[in-house]
Amino acid sequence: MNLADLAAHVAAQFQSHYGRPPRWIVAAPGRVNVIGEHTDYNDGFVLPMAIERYAVMAADNAATLGVISIYDTQFKETAEVDISQPVTKGQPKWSNYLRGVIAGFQQHGLAVPALDVAMISTVPLGGGLSSSAALEVCTATLLEAATGKMLDPVEKALLAQKAEHEFAGVPCGIMDQFISALGREGHLLLLDCRTRKTELVPMSDPAVALLIVNTNVKHELGSGEYAKRRAECESAAHTLGVTSLRDATAGQLEANQGRLDAVAFRRARHVIGEIERTVHAAAGIRASNWTGVGQLMHASHASLRDDYEVSCKELDAVVEIAESIGLAGGVYGCRMTGGGFGGCAVALVKADHVAAITEKIASVYHVKTGIEATIFSSRPAAGATIIKAD
Numbered sequence: 001m002n003l004a005d006l007a008a009h010v011a012a013q014f015q016s017h018y019g020r021p022p023r024w025i026v027a028a029p030g031r032v033n034v035i036g037e038h039t040d041y042n043d044g045f046v047l048p049m050a051i052e053r054y055a056v057m058a059a060d061n062a063a064t065l066g067v068i069s070i071y072d073t074q075f076k077e078t079a080e081v082d083i084s085q086p087v088t089k090g091q092p093k094w095s096n097y098l099r100g101v102i103a104g105f106q107q108h109g110l111a112v113p114a115l116d117v118a119m120i121s122t123v124p125l126g127g128g129l130s131s132s133a134a135l136e137v138c139t140a141t142l143l144e145a146a147t148g149k150m151l152d153p154v155e156k157a158l159l160a161q162k163a164e165h166e167f168a169g170v171p172c173g174i175m176d177q178f179i180s181a182l183g184r185e186g187h188l189l190l191l192d193c194r195t196r197k198t199e200l201v202p203m204s205d206p207a208v209a210l211l212i213v214n215t216n217v218k219h220e221l222g223s224g225e226y227a228k229r230r231a232e233c234e235s236a237a238h239t240l241g242v243t244s245l246r247d248a249t250a251g252q253l254e255a256n257q258g259r260l261d262a263v264a265f266r267r268a269r270h271v272i273g274e275i276e277r278t279v280h281a282a283a284g285i286r287a288s289n290w291t292g293v294g295q296l297m298h299a300s301h302a303s304l305r306d307d308y309e310v311s312c313k314e315l316d317a318v319v320e321i322a323e324s325i326g327l328a329g330g331v332y333g334c335r336m337t338g339g340g341f342g343g344c345a346v347a348l349v350k351a352d353h354v355a356a357i358t359e360k361i362a363s364v365y366h367v368k369t370g371i372e373a374t375i376f377s378s379r380p381a382a383g384a385t386i387i388k389a390d
């Protein structure tokens with residue numbers, strides 16, 4: 001469903017659930033990261049784009065004071081958030097993404113109004129496409145519309161990231177919330193996670209497409225591996241005598257190999273190499289050097305698989321199939337995307353080969369793993385938007 005249809009759908013759901021039309025409709029997209037994985041919390045570069053999959057909310061002021069009711073139109077479940085006091089974690093579990101953002105607005109001293117909300121999301125859950133960031137940024141956008149107080153987009157992304165840290169327990173970097181808040185149609189976003197400066201990288205060549213391959217193996221970042229990687233990086237930076245791995249060079253790492261244990265050395269090698277690959281990939285995209293970008297994507301995957309150890313056999317299977325199709329079959333490059341341990345891979349392909357590549361990856365993946373993959377392509381979409389306001 002495109003965004004206009006989704007907005008109409010959620011408005012109709014709001015109407016039938018609450019018996020009146022919504023006053024506001026807002027949306028925030030998921031994302032795919034083209035390259036720059038596990039670099040954001042190391043002060044490095046990332047190169048994500050917003051995708052045409054969204055969290056969408058329709059809302060109106062509520063009759064019951066002190067409560068925000070959120071009706072999930074897919075799971076037919078309602079969460080009630082008591083806003084008469086500082087919002088805390090609660091049930092159902094998914095409501096914590098929204099609770100964290102509401103709490104963030106309260107901490108900013110903003111008077112959050114009582115609301116009736118209906119929501120839907122087309123970002124696959126646990127698929128590594130930032131379904132949680134989409135929900136958080138969507139909630140922040142709704143509260144902007146309802147309070148009339150527009151946050152600075154960087155401040156908004158940071159507020160959403162804080163919600164993820166404190167209410168979902170994932171010590172994530174800033175990439176997901178940034179791209180969901182700041183994405184631009186037709187562009188990737190090169191984000192310097194240290195300075196938080198962003199650069200738009202146009203990606204509208206109709207000859208190429210990005211294919212997103214969902215392994216349909218759920219990833220669970222709260223499980224501890226993500227936090228472990230983050231701690232390993234911090235300790236490697238400490239041993240190398242730098243503030244973060246952004247400040248370390250490959251030469252410095254080699255020279256200090258003896259001072260790091262083997263795992264820390266490999267983790268740092270991934271991060272240092274990936275930051276460099278990301279900057280090169282942005283330049284490659286600007287120059288339409290698709291072969292070069294594809295090679296960087298392959299190298300990124302190998303490094304995430306071998307040095308950073310965040311891939312899994314299903315993601316490796318997708319990348320191997322894509323590699324075997326190769327340039328002759330229209331594939332420039334393919335890599336896992338997002339936190340890892342399941343979720344999605346992203347492939348840069350020739351646009352006129354999309355159907356054949358989709359078919360091939362789906363059938364071989366099924367034979368190899370017994371799992372049906374979900375495959376779709378997306379153009380770079382716009383970030384969070386207020387679709388309807390009074």
Ligand code: GLA
Nearest residue numbers: 037038172173174175338339
């Ligand atoms: C998750 C986190 C991001 C980032 C990626 C890995 O998506 O939320 O901040 O660290 O993993 O690149």
